[in-house]
Amino acid sequence: MGVLASMFFALQQQTPDGFVPVTGAPVTEQIPAAPLVMASYAFFLLLMVFYLWTIWRRIGKVEGEMQALERRQSESPKR
Amino acid sequence: MMKKIFLPLALVTAAMFAYAPFAINNVPLESTMLLVQKIFYFHFATWMALTAVIAVCGVSSLIYLFKGSRAADWYAVASAELVVVFGVFGLFSGSLWGRKAWGVWWQWDARVTMATMLVLVFLGYLMVRKYGGPGSEKLAAAMGIFGAATAPFVYKSVDWWRTIHPQTSVVRTLGDKFPAAWNLVLYCSAAFLLLAYLLLAARVRLEAMRSELDRMYLAAED
Numbered sequence: 001m002g003v004l005a006s007m008f009f010a011l012q013q014q015t016p017d018g019f020v021p022v023t024g025a026p027v028t029e030q031i032p033a034a035p036l037v038m039a040s041y042a043f044f045l046l047l048m049v050f051y052l053w054t055i056w057r058r059i060g061k062v063e064g065e066m067q068a069l070e071r072r073q074s075e076s077p078k079r
Numbered sequence: 080m081m082k083k084i085f086l087p088l089a090l091v092t093a094a095m096f097a098y099a100p101f102a103i104n105n106v107p108l109e110s111t112m113l114l115v116q117k118i119f120y121f122h123f124a125t126w127m128a129l130t131a132v133i134a135v136c137g138v139s140s141l142i143y144l145f146k147g148s149r150a151a152d153w154y155a156v157a158s159a160e161l162v163v164v165f166g167v168f169g170l171f172s173g174s175l176w177g178r179k180a181w182g183v184w185w186q187w188d189a190r191v192t193m194a195t196m197l198v199l200v201f202l203g204y205l206m207v208r209k210y211g212g213p214g215s216e217k218l219a220a221a222m223g224i225f226g227a228a229t230a231p232f233v234y235k236s237v238d239w240w241r242t243i244h245p246q247t248s249v250v251r252t253l254g255d256k257f258p259a260a261w262n263l264v265l266y267c268s269a270a271f272l273l274l275a276y277l278l279l280a281a282r283v284r285l286e287a288m289r290s291e292l293d294r295m296y297l298a299a300e301d
Contacts (some may be wrong), residue, residue, distance in 0.1 A: 031178060033113060033114035033115035033179050034114060036118065036175040036178055037114060037115060037118055037175075039175055040121065040172045040175045040176070041100065041121065043168065043171055043172070044121055044125075044168055044172070047164065047167065048274075052278075052281075055278070055281050055282060055285060059281075059284065059285050062285065062288045062289055062292055063288070065292055066288070066291070069292070069299060070295075073299060
């Protein structure tokens, strides 16, 4: 019984049901880190610039609408 | 008050962000992950800023829902938008880091999945505000409260469900194991918190102006 069990476990170890990571992969197979680090920081910069631009644009739009409304209100008594 | 300190704070924040890349470049490499670990300094800091704006959104939503304060509503909508902005960067930088550290762009582990759901809740908040029509403010406030209530679960998820994402103890023990990295994390977190404060102030100003515009339209109709 013990022999059967040890054979079963040995068989299980030989046939893994999935991908097994290999250790000591050649350098050419490894993912370079520098582009990932650069992409991360560049994306942050672009995101912040874009977000600030959207806030600035929306504030400008509301300001423009306020000024137009004030202009209309100041012109209306003259008509 | 805010107008007076906005420009000096903006200059300090800009200087901190200008210096950050040099500091990140100079900090020693981590022993197992090497260069890619340097994503950590902005990745962690963005989650700090995100936690702060989530707290602002939760508290403001509570105040708006129970007291009806309009200013609280401005803070709630402004901070919800910042949650999405910081959340997008947090997920994106985590994905880039995961590509090298885990070998995959994306992993449906507990922390990553819950963080995504959290960002989606606040994206939902913004969609309710934009397309919900009259009265959507209160529904959105409830979403803001529930979103904020989810945040502690997201934080503890890595301790409760052991998956591929590092546990919270990594940061807690960083000061003892890697003091240079710890100091830089604190520096970057301070810069991100300042940035979050400035963006929140600018975004609240926009909401205040929109409210004033609505008031002017109503006055013009009378």
